[in-house]
Amino acid sequence: DSSSLNTTGSWTVSTWFYNSDSTLGASEKYLLSKGDWDTDADSPYRLLSNFGTMEIQYRKNFTPYTLGYDYNGAGIYAVDQWIHVTATYDASTQSLAMYFNGKLVAGPTAQADVYE
Numbered sequence: 746d747s748s749s750l751n752t753t754g755s756w757t758v759s760t761w762f763y764n765s766d767s768t769l770g771a772s773e774k775y776l777l778s779k780g781d782w783d784t785d786a787d788s789p790y791r792l793l794s795n796f797g798t799m800e801i802q803y804r805k806n807f808t809p810y811t812l813g814y815d816y817n818g819a820g821i822y823a824v825d826q827w828i829h830v831t832a833t834y835d836a837s838t839q840s841l842a843m844y845f846n847g848k849l850v851a852g853p854t855a856q857a858d859v860y861e
Contacts, residue, residue, distance in 0.1 A: 758790055758801075759831040765824060776830070780804075792832055801832035801843055812841040814851040 758777050773795045780788035788804040797817030803810050816828075831844040833852075840853030 754836040755834055756790065757831060757833045758792060759829070760792065761827050761829050762794065763825070763827050764794065790832070790834070792830065799830060799843065799845075801841055803834060803841075810841065812843055812852050814843050814845070816845060816850070819850070 760776050762776055764774075773793050776792045776794065778788075778791040778793075780791075782788045782791060782802075782804065786804070786807050788802075790801065790803050793800050793802075795813075798813045798815050800811055800813045802812075812832075829844075829846050831847075833842045833844075834840070835842075835853065838853065842852030843850055
């Protein structure tokens, strides 16, 4: 949780994930996280897989903003396959976007707890 990773405006986070679990997991799986969602008023970002839905979240003054993408329902979930996920936040428009393997799959949105 280094302060050198604090966000001050727009940001992009990106990672690869590989899921060998054919049941889509029995709980949330955090891929990236900055800040403590339980105690910090501002949590710059967290990226998690949650029962076949990928979620990018941030919190400002204890108000959560979430963008979700049902990658299982979209038919791109595959067991034993690498998937590249990128999430962006545009501070000027307060919008989130999510990309799977370079393709825009969700967003932009800045409404609290809205799934696209």
